[in-house]
Amino acid sequence: MRDGPRRVSSKTGPIILTRKEVELVEWRRTANRRRRERAADLLVALFWISVSAAVALWIAAGGLRHVGDAGGVVLAVGIASGLVATDLLLVMLILAARVPFIDRAIGQDKAIAHHRRLGRPAMVLLLAHAVLVTTGYALIEPADPLAEAVRLATATPALAAAYAALAVLIVIVITSTVRAVRRRFAYEAWYLIHLLAYLAVLVAVPHQLEEGDVLALGTPERVYWIGLYVLAFGSAILCRIVLPTVKTLRHGLRVTWVEQVAPDAVSIHMVGRNLGALRASGGQYATWRFWTWRTWWHAHPVSFSSVPTGSIARITVRTLGAGTRRLARLRPGTFVSVAGPYGVFTDRARSAPYLAIVAAGIGITGARSLLEDSSLRPGEAFVVLRASDERQRYLWAEVVDLVRERGATLITMTGHRPKGRPTWMSASAVESGLNLATLFPLLHQSDLYVCGAPAWADLVIQDARRLGVPRERIHVERFEA
Numbered sequence: 001m002r003d004g005p006r007r008v009s010s011k012t013g014p015i016i017l018t019r020k021e022v023e024l025v026e027w028r029r030t031a032n033r034r035r036r037e038r039a040a041d042l043l044v045a046l047f048w049i050s051v052s053a054a055v056a057l058w059i060a061a062g063g064l065r066h067v068g069d070a071g072g073v074v075l076a077v078g079i080a081s082g083l084v085a086t087d088l089l090l091v092m093l094i095l096a097a098r099v100p101f102i103d104r105a106i107g108q109d110k111a112i113a114h115h116r117r118l119g120r121p122a123m124v125l126l127l128a129h130a131v132l133v134t135t136g137y138a139l140i141e142p143a144d145p146l147a148e149a150v151r152l153a154t155a156t157p158a159l160a161a162a163y164a165a166l167a168v169l170i171v172i173v174i175t176s177t178v179r180a181v182r183r184r185f186a187y188e189a190w191y192l193i194h195l196l197a198y199l200a201v202l203v204a205v206p207h208q209l210e211e212g213d214v215l216a217l218g219t220p221e222r223v224y225w226i227g228l229y230v231l232a233f234g235s236a237i238l239c240r241i242v243l244p245t246v247k248t249l250r251h252g253l254r255v256t257w258v259e260q261v262a263p264d265a266v267s268i269h270m271v272g273r274n275l276g277a278l279r280a281s282g283g284q285y286a287t288w289r290f291w292t293w294r295t296w297w298h299a300h301p302v303s304f305s306s307v308p309t310g311s312i313a314r315i316t317v318r319t320l321g322a323g324t325r326r327l328a329r330l331r332p333g334t335f336v337s338v339a340g341p342y343g344v345f346t347d348r349a350r351s352a353p354y355l356a357i358v359a360a361g362i363g364i365t366g367a368r369s370l371l372e373d374s375s376l377r378p379g380e381a382f383v384v385l386r387a388s389d390e391r392q393r394y395l396w397a398e399v400v401d402l403v404r405e406r407g408a409t410l411i412t413m414t415g416h417r418p419k420g421r422p423t424w425m426s427a428s429a430v431e432s433g434l435n436l437a438t439l440f441p442l443l444h445q446s447d448l449y450v451c452g453a454p455a456w457a458d459l460v461i462q463d464a465r466r467l468g469v470p471r472e473r474i475h476v477e478r479f480e481a
């Protein structure tokens with residue numbers, strides 16, 4: 001395939017829909033989207049109810065009765081910030097638990113984005129809790145705050161454990177939010193440190209049950225908090241351990257062969273039982289773990305690069321780092337664990353009559369299975385494939401066949417980006433005056449699906465937003481956790 005944008009069109013050309021047809025399609029699809037939006041709104045409402053309940057129940061139980069002087073005020077603010085911080089931490093655990101309802105409503109990537117966003121406020125409130133409670137008691141005693149901190153930290157095993165839990169959570173937030181620190185850790189090492197969060201949250205429970213009478217026996221507060229703990233840890237155990245284990249045993253996936261599709265990419269073909277019951281849609285991904293000595297300890301999110309049949313599944317992996325390089329050497333017969341499918345990068349998310357897909361490099365995997373699985377009429381879909389050079393034209397031949405079969409239009413664009421210019425297109429495409437609107441003539445009647453590396457995907461989305469494509473018609477799968 002020569003460099004520069006190339007077009008592969010269906011013989012029929014774009015389908016021109018009548019106004020009535022456009023309205024019917026939009027009505028049907030908007031109903032789907034509204035359902036998801038309602039579910040997302042419900043999640044937001046539950047979040048704010050839980051944060052307010054954390055403080056309201058405490059106040060209702062007389063939490064403010066000691067607020068008579070400065071010490072009492074500082075202590076009360078300290079306790080309230082501790083309650084809200086704990087609530088946020090438990091909500092973060094639920095967001096990271098891969099709960100199917102949350103995944104269907106907002107997608108795992110958005111759930112993780114919210115999880116991350118809550119990290120800092122939770123940390124600030126936890127630190128405020130420790131400092132204000134110590135200061136409050138120091139003012140009430142009265143005592144030197146530092147001496148008071150030492151006294152509290154050594155007063156009971158529960159309080160000592162709470163201080164230790166705070167230290168662990170500080171380490172976790174630093175290794176997750178300070179880029180310079182995060183970069184120093186291999187993904188697996190970072191992940192292990194991150195798992196300590198569960199332990200830290202649990203270790204802090206005794207001081208919540210014992211200290212002051214915040215969670216006194218028989219109070220609605222105690223019921224609320226125990227309920228929230230059970231929900232948070234229960235969803236993590238159910239959705240991250242039990243469900244994937246049941247699915248793995250039910251489908252009994254095994255590697256059949258590893259196909260070298262490019263110098264740095266392999267397709268891993270698998271066979272399994274009753275894969276239809278996975279209900280994986282094109283565009284979705286799963287988290288895969290391959291049981292060999294060299295690979296059992298790291299799992300990877302990878303999109304389906306074709307829609308699974310009743311017994312066959314395939315993923316295509318670029319050997320980016322140490323983990324994926326090991327996957328390239330898997331042997332036939334290797335047992336596979338699967339968690340998922342996850343993600344809302346599917347045909348179900350559409351609300352517009354036309355489909356526009358832009359994919360770069362290995363991002364083609366999600367785009368290819370989406371195209372394969374979408375209910376399309378000839379002339380309804382437009383696809384742009386991007387590669388910096390010919391080595392990154394993964395599965396392009398398959399997409400050309402699919403495009404012909406589905407009556408879609410394909411534009412391939414190979415070449416590096418122009419230096420010093422923030423664009424997702426190749427230099428030759430920019431020179432020839434192409435842009436998202438010229439590449440997709442029906443962009444404003446389309447859902448735009450973008451799949452690839454995060455920074456590249458953000459540039460496509462910026463262009464689309466600049467051209468007035470509504471946010472709800474832009475769907476993105478960023479290939480990085």
Ligand SMILES: Cc1cc2nc3c(=O)[nH]c(=O)nc-3n(C[C@H](O)[C@H](O)[C@H](O)COP(=O)(O)OP(=O)(O)OC[C@H]3O[C@@H](n4cnc5c(N)ncnc54)[C@H](O)[C@@H]3O)c2cc1C
Binds near residue numbers: 187302315316478
């Ligand atoms: C939703 C989604 C779908 C994806 N689909 C595909 C696909 O179809 N084909 C493909 O080749 N790649 C895909 N990826 C990317 C793939 O997961 C990473 O490239 C792979 O995990 C890198 O592992 P590594 O050990 O080789 O690299 P490392 O050198 O360990 O890491 C390279 C980068 O990958 C990230 N990473 C590493 N391990 C994981 C992990 N377990 N979970 C999440 N991120 C991780 C790290 O944050 C790091 O930035 C997808 C990622 C996501 C989030």
